[in-house]
Amino acid sequence: MASAHKVRIAARLRPPIAGELNDDGVRIVPSDDGLSAICVTNPRDPSQVFKFPFSSCYGHASRQEDIFEKDVRPLIDVVYSGVTVTIFAYGVTSSGKTHTMQGTKSEPGVIPRVVEALFAHRTQMSQYEVSIAASYMEIYKDEVYDLLVDRETAPKLPIREKGNQVFVANLMSVPLKTPQAFETLYTTANKQRSVGSTLLNRASSRSHAVLTLEIQMVDSQEGKTLTGKINLVDLAGSENNKLTGNDPSRMAESAAINKSLSVLGQVVHALNQGASRIPYRNSKLTRILQDALGGSSVGLLICNLAPGLKFRQDTLNTLNFAVRTKNVENKPVINERENLPAPKQHFAAVQPPPAKLAALPLPAGPIAGSSRPSLVPARTITSSSGVPGPSRVPRISAIGSHAPYPNAHKRKESGIGLVQGHLNSLAQAMTDQDIDDRISKAVEAEVARRLEEKMEELERQRTREDEERRAREQAELLAASKDPTPRKETEHDGLPSGLLTPLLKRHQDLDNELRKRLQDLERKYERGNDADFAHGLSPASRKKTGRAYVALARTYSEKGDLQVALDLYRKAETYVPDNIKLKERIIELDWSVSHGKEYKPSPKKPKRTKAKKKSKSARANAKNSDAERASSQPDEPRLDESQDDETVESLLEPIVEMPEPEALGRGKRKKGGPAFGMEVTNSPNKRSGDQDSDAEAAATPPRKLRARKGGKVRAGVSDDEWAPSAPVKKGKAADE
Numbered sequence: 124m125a126s127a128h129k130v131r132i133a134a135r136l137r138p139p140i141a142g143e144l145n146d147d148g149v150r151i152v153p154s155d156d157g158l159s160a161i162c163v164t165n166p167r168d169p170s171q172v173f174k175f176p177f178s179s180c181y182g183h184a185s186r187q188e189d190i191f192e193k194d195v196r197p198l199i200d201v202v203y204s205g206v207t208v209t210i211f212a213y214g215v216t217s218s219g220k221t222h223t224m225q226g227t228k229s230e231p232g233v234i235p236r237v238v239e240a241l242f243a244h245r246t247q248m249s250q251y252e253v254s255i256a257a258s259y260m261e262i263y264k265d266e267v268y269d270l271l272v273d274r275e276t277a278p279k280l281p282i283r284e285k286g287n288q289v290f291v292a293n294l295m296s297v298p299l300k301t302p303q304a305f306e307t308l309y310t311t312a313n314k315q316r317s318v319g320s321t322l323l324n325r326a327s328s329r330s331h332a333v334l335t336l337e338i339q340m341v342d343s344q345e346g347k348t349l350t351g352k353i354n355l356v357d358l359a360g361s362e363n364n365k366l367t368g369n370d371p372s373r374m375a376e377s378a379a380i381n382k383s384l385s386v387l388g389q390v391v392h393a394l395n396q397g398a399s400r401i402p403y404r405n406s407k408l409t410r411i412l413q414d415a416l417g418g419s420s421v422g423l424l425i426c427n428l429a430p431g432l433k434f435r436q437d438t439l440n441t442l443n444f445a446v447r448t449k450n451v452e453n454k455p456v457i458n459e460r461e462n463l464p465a466p467k468q469h470f471a472a473v474q475p476p477p478a479k480l481a482a483l484p485l486p487a488g489p490i491a492g493s494s495r496p497s498l499v500p501a502r503t504i505t506s507s508s509g510v511p512g513p514s515r516v517p518r519i520s521a522i523g524s525h526a527p528y529p530n531a532h533k534r535k536e537s538g539i540g541l542v543q544g545h546l547n548s549l550a551q552a553m554t555d556q557d558i559d560d561r562i563s564k565a566v567e568a569e570v571a572r573r574l575e576e577k578m579e580e581l582e583r584q585r586t587r588e589d590e591e592r593r594a595r596e597q598a599e600l601l602a603a604s605k606d607p608t609p610r611k612e613t614e615h616d617g618l619p620s621g622l623l624t625p626l627l628k629r630h631q632d633l634d635n636e637l638r639k640r641l642q643d644l645e646r647k648y649e650r651g652n653d654a655d656f657a658h659g660l661s662p663a664s665r666k667k668t669g670r671a672y673v674a675l676a677r678t679y680s681e682k683g684d685l686q687v688a689l690d691l692y693r694k695a696e697t698y699v700p701d702n703i704k705l706k707e708r709i710i711e712l713d714w715s716v717s718h719g720k721e722y723k724p725s726p727k728k729p730k731r732t733k734a735k736k737k738s739k740s741a742r743a744n745a746k747n748s749d750a751e752r753a754s755s756q757p758d759e760p761r762l763d764e765s766q767d768d769e770t771v772e773s774l775l776e777p778i779v780e781m782p783e784p785e786a787l788g789r790g791k792r793k794k795g796g797p798a799f800g801m802e803v804t805n806s807p808n809k810r811s812g813d814q815d816s817d818a819e820a821a822a823t824p825p826r827k828l829r830a831r832k833g834g835k836v837r838a839g840v841s842d843d844e845w846a847p848s849a850p851v852k853k854g855k856a857a858d859e
């Protein structure tokens with residue numbers, strides 16, 4: 124399978140749950156070509172409907188079975204052909220991701236159905252010796268934990284890379300003999316997952332959960348082994364803290380969730396833009412999903428949607444993410460390798476006294492994650508009953524060491540791990556090859572650990588040396604200042620040599636550092652497209668540049684030059700890809716451009732001044748005038764209050780003088796189709812205020828823009844904020 128494969132999208136709209144209004148704001152509409160589309164009404168103009176066509180759309184009444192049979196079952200064959208498949212559920216909190224992936228006893232979701240299907244398919248693979256193993260992890264506050272290990276003792280696991288493969292080191296892998304064995308394992312493991320209650324969901328997932336089922340197919344006749352894998356990912360939902368009513372501890376979780384999802388959006392955005400650097404490393408989630416996005420696996424994204432206008436912005440956000448993900452191309456590969464020659468019988472296989480192995484210690488009590496992550500080796504547990512059994516592979520810390528594990532005596536009471544209670548029945552079940560594999564894995568891990576230690580030691584040594592040098596320099600300075608002997612004039616400035624040397628050295632260090640940074644910057648400029656450039660900026664500079672583009676776009680939009688405005692909004696989006704209102708603005712403007720219709724931007728929200736804040740009566744006045752404004756503009760209701768602070772309106776703060784259109788490459792862009800592969804329909808009875816708004820727009824004087832305080836002002840443009848047609852150097856320089 125060498126050809127490119129786009130990520131498949133399925134959208135599922137859950138039914139309203141207790142207390143929710145069904146206002147029909149989001150619905151599914153079948154189309155003639157057999158496809159269907161998710162339709163979202165624009166509450167500002169109910170005649171305008173945003174339409175997102177997908178090959179699979181599931182409505183309120185859809186059953187777990189429907190989604191599995193149509194979109195998931197075909198992937199079972201793909202797994203058995205030796206390819207990695209990743210299915211992930213994405214959506215706002217309470218949209219039904221866990222329901223879809225996990226389900227309930229009476230309505231099992233994708234995961235239990237996949238397990239059933241994998242076991243059923245195994246019987247068709249008579250030519251192979253097939254084994255299935257499961258691993259299960261959660262990413263909680265950007266740290267990875269093994270869900271098959273007791274929660275109290277689970278260490279933070281490191282992510283490593285070998286060749287092109289990114290993997291979680293030391294993650295437990297449990298061989299499965301039957302679907303029932305999986306059920307037992309999965310039910311227990313799920314109790315370990317971080318779940319909490321919010322106003323939107325009584326049992327809200329506070330972590331991303333990744334279940335991996337690995338299928339090994341050994342063909343002894345051909346001497347080959349195929350490895351298929353399926354990753355089933357239940358993402359935590361994006362959260363709006365105004366709706367969830369989160370307390371401070373939930374807020375911290377929520378921040379981690381939102382950040383990782385935002386990086387996920389940036390990864391998809393960068394892939395779509397063909398950026399040379401994809402920010403996979405900016406979160407653990409994206410590192411783990413790297414193979415599913417622009418990698419070598421086959422992907423299915425299930426977009427879960429909550430119904431009603433209350434979630435409208437989240438719904439648009441999810442759908443925009445889906446439309447972008449739809450364009451991500453993977454290059455699936457078949458994982459096949461030659462079987463290793465039968466190894467000689469290993470000493471460990473002929474002398475495994477089970478009683479002794481059972482006594483192999485595991486750490487008791489909580490493990491301080493970062494301090495000892497490498498103590499736990501990659502583990503595979505097996506037993507003839509199909510339920511998890513013990514590992515006979517000694518912990519890495521025990522290799523080459525005669526010292527017993529310090530907490531050995533505590534092991535019995537600690538009850539560590541789901542699988543450690545079965546430490547008695549392993550030895551005979553292992554083949555020589557298993558033992559060799561595990562030992563070589565353990566040795567590899569040990570080497571990696573020692574290397575890491577060595578690097579840390581080197582780093583510490585360097586820091587020590589730096590500190591000593593600094594102390595020496597200070598002592599020299601002090602001695603020079605106390606020295607009663609007359610100062611020796613130098614050719615430079617008459618300073619004593621003891622003082623001059625460290626100063627010159629420091630100066631030279633700074634000089635070198637500056638030169639290196641400039642070289643880095645130059646390299647970046649040479650490479651740069653917008654996405655690369657944006658990535659190189661600090662978050663604050665990204666926001667500023669985005670804001671500048673939005674301000675400029677707004678000016679063009681007010682002048683009626685919609686195409687240029689649209690181009691500028693799109694440029695702004697490169698810098699602030701997570702801004703929902705900006706996305707909406709682009710969708711609406713794109714619709715107007717492609718339909719040749721007039722566009723009327725929403726009025727700018729008035730900002731409350733300090734004076735208003737101070738005075739109660741002024742506040743009351745402001746309220747009244749807000750109410751008046753709202754009632755006088757029924758067509759332009761205020762955007763959803765629930766939207767977080769970074770709105771288009773907040774980006775609209777005017778900060779620049781408007782440059783000439785030519786400077787922006789105006790007219791170069793071809794008139795494109797609808798934004799994000801989305802269609803927008805509009806009923807014939809268009810907005811009633813169109814003519815009026817034309818007149819209004821003509822009567823409105825062009826916005827006089829000002830430069831912000833601070834920074835050098837040139838032609839009304841602040842040096843550290845503005846980056847128009849050739850934004851790269853200025854922005855970069857400001858950023859750096």
Ligand SMILES: Nc1ncnc2c1ncn2[C@@H]1O[C@H](COP(=O)(O)OP(=O)(O)OP(=O)(O)O)[C@@H](O)[C@H]1O
Pocket residue numbers: 136137138140214215216217218219220221222223324326327328329358359360361427
């Ligand atoms: N298709 C559906 N049919 C019936 N009930 C559903 C459906 N989807 C979701 N629900 C119900 O909606 C509620 C929220 O669903 P769920 O917990 O799966 O959301 P989630 O997206 O996983 O939320 P979070 O991100 O907060 O974990 C649950 O009570 C669930 O039973």
